[in-house]
Amino acid sequence: MSEEMRRDQRVFLLGEEVAQYNGAYKVSRGMLDEFGPKRIIDTPISESGFAGMAIGAAMRGLRPICEFMSWSFSLVAADPILNNAPKMLYMSGGQFGCPIVFRGNDGAGGQLGSTHSWCVEGLYSNVPGLKMVIPSNPYEAKGLLKTAIRDDDPVFFLESERMLGDKGEVPEEEYLIPFGKANVVREGTDCTLFAWGRPVNFAVEAAEELAKEGLSCEVIDGRTIRPLDLETIVRSVKKTNRLVVIDQSWSFGSPGSEVASQVHAACFDDLDNHVHRVHTHDVPAPYASNLEQEMLPNARRICEAVRSCCYVA
Incomplete structure (x- = not known):
């Protein structure tokens, strides 16, 4: 995320605890210090509210990364992320795109109970107009996330909490992994x-x-x-x-x-x-x-x- 924010001033991150707390899982560690509160934005606990705000920003030409602490909580934002973001280009006759990345932790495996363990790909992948990305290791995560941030369509980027501590070889130089290529x-x-x-x-x-x-x-x-x-x-x-x-x-x-x-x-x-x-x-x-x-x-x-x-x- 930091590499893409340095490359493109239109990219910003918003979500619960992403700024002063460095992210619930410390994914955004150090980003507030580097990019400031205008681009690393803490939000209230209102998924529908900040998802809608991010979609509006995307429609006006920015490239938001909207973080859900858990994809289970994205259910609260089902209307904006499913009924608006994937359909915006079609409903506006091509006048408004929605280049946005929704990302967060998906699935069970961390003893969080039934309400915090949703695996949402079965629900959300049914909707046309969005792209869904699920990386399997750190190398894939970097290349796919950079591609997602540069994509002109809404991208649902699903991470696993159980993999956040995984280690692997990740090149420092830039690389992209194309979508639709297994x-x-x-x-x-x-x-x-x-x-x-x-x-x-x-x-x-x-x-x-x-x-x-x-x-x-x-x-x-x-x-x-x-x-x-x-x-x-x-x-x-x-x-x-x-x-x-x-x-x-x-x-x-x-x-x-x-x-x-x-x-x-x-x-x-x-x-x-x-x-x-x-x-x-x-x-x-x-x-x-x-x-x-x-x-x-x-x-x-x-x-x-x-x-x-x-x-x-």
Whole structure:
């Protein structure tokens, strides 16, 4: 964010505790000192209010980054972020764009209980006019966030609280990662594993375990749900003839179900088995750590799905 704010004076950050407290998770540490209170703006606890303010600023030519402390709280701002931002270009006949990034923590995994553990991609990815980005590691996060800030459409940037402490190689020089271009993390021949966000790491872990059993899995990091890189998935499935989709949202009406539907349509004659899916179990997030971890996708459940898909269960 700081690099983009130095590059473009139109970029600013607003949200709860982003300024004087350095962000609820210290993501904006030091930014108030560098950019001042006109560009790093603390807001009241009114998601609908500051989301609407950010959309208005975007319509007037600025490039706001609107931070929700948790995407669970974005439900309060559903009208401005879903009924206004993604539709503005269409409703205004091209007169007003909405170059805005909504970002914050998404999903369960931190013992925050049912109301603070929403995985919102299943709800929000249904809406045309927005882009949805879910990074899987620090390198991806930097490149995708810089692309998001420069994009002329509303971008929903979903981060995982459980990954904020992750470490990885991140180049100091500038780089961008394009939207709609999935990344083949690991090549394989027996089964394709398609995931995005934190579950990509579970997919890699599962692939390493399955390799000990003689099963070769190709792992694809989707990076973005909207736009979806169907071409890369199809190319892989035509090679492996099997697909397991890993999605941390609930299964009913989820991005994972849409991926399965599109792949079935595109690869019907290539599939040796139906597309298998690993989702968060269809229950509200429990508070107890052991129950919460069992609810979420994990390497063990992915391994079970792959064995079933390959008829070795």
